Amino acid sequence: MSFKSELEDFACSIGADLFGVADLTDRAAHDHVLWQGGEMLARFPKGISIGIRLVDAVIDELYRHDEPSPIYSYRGLYNSVNSDLDRVTLAIAKRIQEEGYSAYPIPASQTIDDRKLSGAVSHKLLANLSGLGWIGKNCLLITPEFGPRVRLASVFTDALLEAGVPIENRCGDCVDCVEICPPGAFTVVKFDPEEPLEM
Numbered sequence: 525m526s527f528k529s530e531l532e533d534f535a536c537s538i539g540a541d542l543f544g545v546a547d548l549t550d551r552a553a554h555d556h557v558l559w560q561g562g563e564m565l566a567r568f569p570k571g572i573s574i575g576i577r578l579v580d581a582v583i584d585e586l587y588r589h590d591e592p593s594p595i596y597s598y599r600g601l602y603n604s605v606n607s608d609l610d611r612v613t614l615a616i617a618k619r620i621q622e623e624g625y626s627a628y629p630i631p632a633s634q635t636i637d638d639r640k641l642s643g644a645v646s647h648k649l650l651a652n653l654s655g656l657g658w659i660g661k662n663c664l665l666i667t668p669e670f671g672p673r674v675r676l677a678s679v680f681t682d683a684l685l686e687a688g689v690p691i692e693n694r695c696g697d698c699v700d701c702v703e704i705c706p707p708g709a710f711t712v713v714k715f716d717p718e719e720p721l722e723m
Contacts, residue, residue: 527623528685531616535574540612542575542667542674544654547687553653561644568628568680570687573651574612575667575674576605583673587704602675606632609677616679625683632677647676655688662701666694672701 525533532543548554549569558566582601585594609632617627630645648665651657657667664672668691 526686527683531572531619531685534619535612535616538612538615539576539608540574541577541670542573542651542656544573544651544656544688545685546571546573546650546653548650548653548680550653553649556649557645560646565628565630565645565680568626568682570681570683570685571645571650571654572613572616572679572681572685573647573654573656574609574616574677574679575651575656575665575670576609576612577670578605578673578675580673602633605675606677609675613677613679617681620679620681620683623683625681627683628680630678630680632675645678645680647678650678651676653688653690655691658691658693658695660693660695660701661699662705664701668694 528545535543546553547569548557548566548571554566557568557571579601582594582597586598588594610629613629613631617629620627630647632647634644648659651665652659657665660666660672662672665674665676666672667674
């Protein structure tokens, strides 16, 4: 069994639903990591993407965004899943370290720049590069298995892991996410990782 397969099995055994590896040596990927996370993160050639599926019954009620119960339920789910993701990424990082490699876990939801609303890395970019899904018109990662109903975290590493292949965007002419969004927050503009988040 390869080390990547071993890590994937381990991640899934402790709660992960998705596991992928991104090649960060590509110039565009490297430059994006350097721009957002700095030289410390840009030195790692691989990024592991971990995803946990959200609970459908909670997400299905978010259209009632003007009522407190669905929002409180979502906040609880969001916090619980983020905590689980952080636990999984820490365990993976420690497992990688045991094998003599370096690993740097990035928490699921941690803002390092409140003005830009950005974290140390774009988890969805790593997930996209690792082949877990594509970026939809709602600017979320869309997975073949769970659609956009996932939360993500990442681990940077120099471990020798085979990287996945990005999935082509499968949205086509579909605009369901744009039409169903209660506050009308989405456009049909294609996702651009270089576009500022506050735009």
